[in-house]
Amino acid sequence: MSGGRFCLSVDVEGLWGLFFVRAYVDDPTLASGGRDALPRMGRLLEERGLAGTFAFVGHLLLDACGPWEGSAHPEIPRPTYPWYDRDWYDDDPGTDEARAPLWYARSQALAIHAMGHEVAAHGFAHAILDESHVPRAVADAELTSAQAAAVDAGLPTLRSFVYPQNVVGHVDALAAAGYGCYRESDAGQPARAGPPGGLQRAANLARHALAATPFVGHPMVRDDGVVALPSSFPILGREGLRRVVRRSARVARIEKGLRRAATEGAVLHVWTHPHAFATEEALDDLAAVLDVVAEWSERGDIEVLTMADMAERARAG
Numbered sequence: 156m157s158g159g160r161f162c163l164s165v166d167v168e169g170l171w172g173l174f175f176v177r178a179y180v181d182d183p184t185l186a187s188g189g190r191d192a193l194p195r196m197g198r199l200l201e202e203r204g205l206a207g208t209f210a211f212v213g214h215l216l217l218d219a220c221g222p223w224e225g226s227a228h229p230e231i232p233r234p235t236y237p238w239y240d241r242d243w244y245d246d247d248p249g250t251d252e253a254r255a256p257l258w259y260a261r262s263q264a265l266a267i268h269a270m271g272h273e274v275a276a277h278g279f280a281h282a283i284l285d286e287s288h289v290p291r292a293v294a295d296a297e298l299t300s301a302q303a304a305a306v307d308a309g310l311p312t313l314r315s316f317v318y319p320q321n322v323v324g325h326v327d328a329l330a331a332a333g334y335g336c337y338r339e340s341d342a343g344q345p346a347r348a349g350p351p352g353g354l355q356r357a358a359n360l361a362r363h364a365l366a367a368t369p370f371v372g373h374p375m376v377r378d379d380g381v382v383a384l385p386s387s388f389p390i391l392g393r394e395g396l397r398r399v400v401r402r403s404a405r406v407a408r409i410e411k412g413l414r415r416a417a418t419e420g421a422v423l424h425v426w427t428h429p430h431a432f433a434t435e436e437a438l439d440d441l442a443a444v445l446d447v448v449a450e451w452s453e454r455g456d457i458e459v460l461t462m463a464d465m466a467e468r469a470r471a472g
């Protein structure tokens with residue numbers, strides 16, 4: 156019987172996770188704030204002796220690509236969606252990290268790895284692996300291209316996968332591509348594929364503001380050995396309406412989750428994006444949350460694990 160466990164996973168995407176909303180490309184302030192915040196997030200964990208999982212869009216693990224004549228990465232099959240009418244790689248600048256640091260971030264992945272955190276995959280080009288629109292070949296290419304980019308960067312095999320937009324699909328492709336686990340959607344509720352902006356937003360915000368006791372769950376080992384890791388909720392930044400959620404409510408919600416996870420021998424798994432921490436105020440929120448996690452960990456009441464280590468534990472029974 157395992158005790159309570161905590162995991163923080165961070166979806167690192169640069170502009171790859173944002174380009175389908177054109178305003179984020181036209182004004183890349185949000186993505187560039189995320190790039191600046193990423194090493195600071197890594198250090199906030201490191202200073203507290205905590206390891207996290209940073210799931211990079213695989214393309215970010217490249218230090219350069221192209222230049223391309225015509226479409227970028229022509230050998231990679233494209234996803235197509237009813238809500239997006241351009242080629243998925245249209246924005247790929249075909250250059251390098253120095254010139255386009257929101258499309259390449261190898262130096263950041265290596266720095267995160269050097270801090271002792273897990274580097275994981277968040278697709279290769281952030282294709283949303285919605286099985287109703289995306290064939291298996293696109294999923295295979297996303298999974299294997301990310302691994303190839305990791306090898307090229309000199310990183311270890313990527314063991315964990317975080318689905319873009321939390322749309323879980325083609326799970327049976329993970330094992331062959333070398334992945335041992337993935338993050339489920341929050342509370343196992345199917346996520347919707349498409350540009351951001353959902354009906355659920357207001358209800359979710361209320362749950363944060365009221366510090367509602369979060370979902371905790373248990374890892375599930377599939378027949379192929381791949382582990383489905385439960386997911387609880389996203390740690391919010393302070394953009395727009397999210398600023399109404401007070402720091403005390405953010406900390407209280409984490410504490411409620413840690414207590415529940417410890418009591419039930421379950422996993423509290425929270426996730427976020429670097430661009431949520433583009434302000435000092437938001438970074439201070441994260442530090443306050445991690446202080447509480449570190450206290451619980453130091454008391455021996457909760458164990459803090461990366462996704463890959465949590466999966467290994469689950470497979471060992």
Ligand SMILES: [Zn+2]
Nearest residue numbers: 220227247249
């Ligand atoms: Zn490229």
Ligand SMILES: [Zn+2]
Nearest residue numbers: 166172319320
């Ligand atoms: Zn993403």
